[in-house]
Amino acid sequence: MAGSTLTIKDLHVAIDGKEILKGVNLEIKGGEIHAIMGPNGTGKSTLSSAIMGHPKYEVTSGSITLDGQDVLEMEVDERARAGLFLAMQYPSEINGVTNADFLRSAINARRGEGNEVSLMKFIRQMDKQMEYLEMDLDMAQRYLNEGFSGGEKKRNEILQLMMLEPKIAILDEIDSGLDIDALKVVSKGVNQMRNEDFGCLIITHYQRLLNYITPDYVHVMMQGRIVKNGGPELAQRLEAEGYDWIKQELGIEEETVEQEA
Amino acid sequence: MTTEIKLPFDKAFVSSFSSVVNEPAWFAELRLKALEQFEQLSMPKPDKTKIDKWNFTQFHQHTVKSTAYTSLAELPNEVKALVDVDAGNQNLYIQRNQTPAYLSLSDDLRNKGVIFTDIFTAAREHGDLLKKYYMTQAINADEHKLTALHAALVNGGVFVYVPKNVEITEPLQAVFVHDDAEANLFNHVIVVADDNSSLTYVENYISTVEESNTLANILTEVIATTNARVQYGAVDNLAKGITTYVNRRGVAGRDSEIDWALGSMNEGNTISENTTNLLGDGAKGDTKMVVVGRGEQTQNFTTTVVHYGKHTQGNILNHGVVKESATTIFNGIGKIEHGASKSDAEQTSRVLMLSEKARGDANPILLIDEDDVMAGHAASVGRVDPVQLYYLMSRGIPQTEAERLVIHGFLAPVVNQLPVEKVKKQLTEVIERKVR
Numbered sequence: 170m171a172g173s174t175l176t177i178k179d180l181h182v183a184i185d186g187k188e189i190l191k192g193v194n195l196e197i198k199g200g201e202i203h204a205i206m207g208p209n210g211t212g213k214s215t216l217s218s219a220i221m222g223h224p225k226y227e228v229t230s231g232s233i234t235l236d237g238q239d240v241l242e243m244e245v246d247e248r249a250r251a252g253l254f255l256a257m258q259y260p261s262e263i264n265g266v267t268n269a270d271f272l273r274s275a276i277n278a279r280r281g282e283g284n285e286v287s288l289m290k291f292i293r294q295m296d297k298q299m300e301y302l303e304m305d306l307d308m309a310q311r312y313l314n315e316g317f318s319g320g321e322k323k324r325n326e327i328l329q330l331m332m333l334e335p336k337i338a339i340l341d342e343i344d345s346g347l348d349i350d351a352l353k354v355v356s357k358g359v360n361q362m363r364n365e366d367f368g369c370l371i372i373t374h375y376q377r378l379l380n381y382i383t384p385d386y387v388h389v390m391m392q393g394r395i396v397k398n399g400g401p402e403l404a405q406r407l408e409a410e411g412y413d414w415i416k417q418e419l420g421i422e423e424e425t426v427e428q429e430a
Numbered sequence: 431m432t433t434e435i436k437l438p439f440d441k442a443f444v445s446s447f448s449s450v451v452n453e454p455a456w457f458a459e460l461r462l463k464a465l466e467q468f469e470q471l472s473m474p475k476p477d478k479t480k481i482d483k484w485n486f487t488q489f490h491q492h493t494v495k496s497t498a499y500t501s502l503a504e505l506p507n508e509v510k511a512l513v514d515v516d517a518g519n520q521n522l523y524i525q526r527n528q529t530p531a532y533l534s535l536s537d538d539l540r541n542k543g544v545i546f547t548d549i550f551t552a553a554r555e556h557g558d559l560l561k562k563y564y565m566t567q568a569i570n571a572d573e574h575k576l577t578a579l580h581a582a583l584v585n586g587g588v589f590v591y592v593p594k595n596v597e598i599t600e601p602l603q604a605v606f607v608h609d610d611a612e613a614n615l616f617n618h619v620i621v622v623a624d625d626n627s628s629l630t631y632v633e634n635y636i637s638t639v640e641e642s643n644t645l646a647n648i649l650t651e652v653i654a655t656t657n658a659r660v661q662y663g664a665v666d667n668l669a670k671g672i673t674t675y676v677n678r679r680g681v682a683g684r685d686s687e688i689d690w691a692l693g694s695m696n697e698g699n700t701i702s703e704n705t706t707n708l709l710g711d712g713a714k715g716d717t718k719m720v721v722v723g724r725g726e727q728t729q730n731f732t733t734t735v736v737h738y739g740k741h742t743q744g745n746i747l748n749h750g751v752v753k754e755s756a757t758t759i760f761n762g763i764g765k766i767e768h769g770a771s772k773s774d775a776e777q778t779s780r781v782l783m784l785s786e787k788a789r790g791d792a793n794p795i796l797l798i799d800e801d802d803v804m805a806g807h808a809a810s811v812g813r814v815d816p817v818q819l820y821y822l823m824s825r826g827i828p829q830t831e832a833e834r835l836v837i838h839g840f841l842a843p844v845v846n847q848l849p850v851e852k853v854k855k856q857l858t859e860v861i862e863r864k865v866r
């Protein structure tokens with residue numbers, strides 16, 4: 170079988186008792202690139218956090234499976250080792266832990282005891298990918314994300330993606346705060362990962378990124394649901410016309426009002 | 431008010447000890463005077479920890495018999511891990527309980543006039559020099575009961591003297607091995623860096639016994655005269671049951687610098703003071719300390735920098751991890767005296783608690799008597815951030831390993847400052863063992 174399949178069915182998620190996702194359905198297969206677009210505050214990060222298992226997000230009903238395995242039953246680290254990856258919108262900073270030590274721990278956790286990657290091989294691989302992403306090699310010895318600029322953090326997320334080679338990756342606003350050159354570099358990284366074993370969900374609210382990474386499927390999320398599905402042309406229409414036409418089509422008019430309520 | 435404490439050792443005992451080790455008269459007199467002063471003095475009062483129930487004065491053995499090591503090959507494995515067993519011409523002093531057990535000083539340093547020897551030999555052979563600095567400039571015997579008790583009963587230690595203009599690059603290392611469960615340590619370390627000199631000194635206190643119902647009363651004096659630099663590293667690793675009072679104090683003259691890198695890994699109750707007095711203009715003091723508390727132990731660390739000279743710079747960075755039912759208190763004191771203009775007193779103390787019952791406290795205190803100065807402080811007491819763990823785990827790292835990374839990361843910025851590679855490695859291993 171080529172690649173893995175992540176299946177999300179009727180997913181409801183609450184934060185602090187407040188329902189944010191109200192029934193999300195989505196299937197991502199190896200070889201496919203999906204994009205979720207939508208206005209701010211509609212639940213895109215909530216979806217990605219729920220998939221990865223962030224402690225603050227409570228799945229109240231629905232299911233997430235990876236190749237039929239119940240993801241919701243897994244601890245966060247088990248989800249990662251099962252093949253999921255989330256490039257986070259706001260990566261944590263961890264003082265005293267170097268980027269290299271962190272990545273090596275992550276790789277070794279996958280490989281298991283007795284099968285650790287050799288230090289030389291690891292360093293070579295890390296240097297190679299950092300060069301590919303046009304990162305300063307010193308960043309390997311800096312503390313994880315500490316004092317990194319916004320753009321450096323995003324590149325570092327993609328570096329982890331390339332080093333860990335997950336089956337399904339979710340990239341949450343990997344494009345926010347990037348200038349055009351950085352955007353190109355990040356896209357280059359993702360495109361290099363592209364193959365029939367690799368599935369990817371790109372979350373963004375700008376179409377811009379999708380000029381560099383062409384998605385197979387585009388979904389629009391509003392008010393905690395996926396409200397529209399299409400191909401790359403849907404992203405282009407959203408870029409040109411905004412979200413109002415979808416709201417009208419679906420009779421969603423009070424978007425902002427409801428959000429404040 | 432002082433309470434009557436009957437000491438287990440009297441004047442006659444102290445005098446006879448002085449004559450056994452063949453001390454000069456001034457040293458013996460200092461002991462007897464301190465023994466008298468003990469009666470009138472009060473106990474020290476560490477902020478936020480009540481020590482009136484702690485035993486700092488009652489013990490059985492002042493002296494235990496230990497044999498010297500004839501070669502480094504005889505060292506217990508825990509100690510071998512700290513030193514370079516194969517190196518020849520190195521600078522190493524090993525003390526076994528209170529017995530000087532091994533000494534090596536490179537020919538080069540010997541020829542330059544560097545003194546590195548046990549405190550008894552120093553008193554006999556370098557009496558005039560020792561007398562000038564011993565409990566005269568940094569710590570006085572009559573500060574409180576424990577300094578007096580120490581002065582009266584000192585039973586081990588080391589004297590380091592670096593002459594003017596001598597800059598030592600390779601570190602001097604002292605290892606104080608505690609391998610007798612009956613041994614009480616009244617250890618005195620004195621490091622003098624004369625004008626324009628520099629050195630790195632690293633010490634380890636290490637118990638090889640599991641548990642010992644004894645006392646450690648440790649004083650360190652560092653004197654950096656003018657334009658001198660002392661890097662002082664220490665890892666304290668004394669066994670459970672040992673009640674420790676440790677006071678490390680430095681005085682820095684004009685343009686001198688004293689840097690402390692301290693790892694406090696004791697298993698018993700500990701009161702620790704570390705003070706740097708910046709006497710001369712342009713002097714600098716820097717303390718970095720890591721602490722791990724576990725079990726039932728209570729530890730109190732007071733780190734002080736006092737600015738007397740103008741343009742003086744003081745930095746304090748304390749990081750502590752507390753687990754189980756342990757208590758760790760950090761008191762950071764930055765004191766700027768009147769006239770110490772353009773001085774800067776900075777401090778950061780952080781405590782990471784790993785269990786519900788662990789207790790931590792970080793108290794920054796700034797006492798400033800001068801207008802034209804800078805000062806800053808940061809203090810925090812918290813737990814491991816679940817979002818940080820989530821981030822690490824989201825890359826496949828299991829929770830225990832993620833916690834380990836966060837804890838080591840929390841201590842690393844200080845551990846990395848320790849001057850000797852082997853000591854750094856050993857401290858990392860001790861931390862690993864203790865926080866697991």
Ligand SMILES: Nc1ncnc2c1ncn2[C@@H]1O[C@H](COP(=O)(O)OP(=O)(O)O)[C@@H](O)[C@H]1O
Pocket residue numbers: 184185189207208209210211212213214215216225428
């Ligand atoms: N940690 C949180 N605590 C409370 N509410 C939150 C939290 N995170 C997100 N929300 C709320 O959940 C909704 C969806 O947020 P999010 O999923 O981050 O949106 P998006 O990623 O689409 O911008 C918003 O209304 C937001 O205010």
Ligand SMILES: [Mg+2]
Pocket residue numbers: 213214215258341342
């Ligand atoms: Mg978001």
